[in-house]
Amino acid sequence: AQSVTQLGSHVSVSEGALVLLRCNYSSSVPPYLFWYVQYPNQGLQLLLKYTSAATLVKGINGFEAEFKKSETSFHLTKPSAHMSDAAEYFCAVSQLQGAQKLVFGQGTRLTINP
Amino acid sequence: EAQVTQNPRYLITVTGKKLTVTCSQNMNHEYMSWYRQDPGLGLRQIYYSMNVEVTDKGDVPEGYKVSRKEKRNFPLILESPSPNQTSLYFCASRYRGSGTDTQYFGPGTRLTVL
Numbered sequence: 001a002q003s004v005t006q007l008g009s010h011v012s013v014s015e016g017a018l019v020l021l022r023c024n025y026s027s028s029v030p031p032y033l034f035w036y037v038q039y040p041n042q043g044l045q046l047l048l049k050y051t052s053a054a055t056l057v058k059g060i061n062g063f064e065a066e067f068k069k070s071e072t073s074f075h076l077t078k079p080s081a082h083m084s085d086a087a088e089y090f091c092a093v094s095q096l097q098g099a100q101k102l103v104f105g106q107g108t109r110l111t112i113n114p
Numbered sequence: 115e116a117q118v119t120q121n122p123r124y125l126i127t128v129t130g131k132k133l134t135v136t137c138s139q140n141m142n143h144e145y146m147s148w149y150r151q152d153p154g155l156g157l158r159q160i161y162y163s164m165n166v167e168v169t170d171k172g173d174v175p176e177g178y179k180v181s182r183k184e185k186r187n188f189p190l191i192l193e194s195p196s197p198n199q200t201s202l203y204f205c206a207s208r209y210r211g212s213g214t215d216t217q218y219f220g221p222g223t224r225l226t227v228l
Contacts, residue, residue: 104156
């Protein structure tokens with residue numbers, strides 16, 4: 001069975017500081033990995049995804065994530081936080097073969113301090 | 115424009131009064147899902163459908179029904195709502211092909227059961 005763990009339900013950084021949101025997954029077969037963002041009172045928007053091509057994936061709004069198979073991780077980073085990055089972020093995993101289920105982590109709420 | 119629509123966006127109802135939340139997509143996707151989002155739990159899949167007349171249970175199907183009579187529509191039915199079904203609900207439509215996997219989310223339906 002596949003699962004996703006996001007370390008830290010709340011992360012707070014200063015404007016201009018590095019953003020690092022952690023995601024670890026478990027999957028018995030090669031995974032697809034995703035990061036979604038949810039702004040207040042809105043739906044989910046795809047930030048970026050890994051589908052077995054380049055391990056460093058660039059997404060929208062300056063975010064990127066690196067797939068590290070040896071660490072079973074897919075951490076999300078942004079070099080310099082902006083106030084508009086305040087939102088909830090979800091990591092998700094599905095599998096290349098077999099079940100089509102998309103499994104989400106618990107979410108990390110990112111707060112940006114001025 | 116590719117989109118997933120849900121109606122209603124907000125609903126307050128009372129225990130036991132049957133309700134239906136509609137979901138429609140215009141992308142001709144075969145795969146659709148319903149999720150509920152609760153604080154600290156991320157998104158949990160309620161039901162999914164891999165094509166017309168093909169539906170299956172997700173992680174939290176109790177108290178819900180779905181149907182898929184047409185490819186574009188995937189309504190969620192609560193026959194006898196209870197307060198523990200108060201939640202934020204998302205419908206999603208998904209395209210999965212060779213080397214790609216993209217899920218599109220609706221704007222969400224906030225349901226309160228009194």
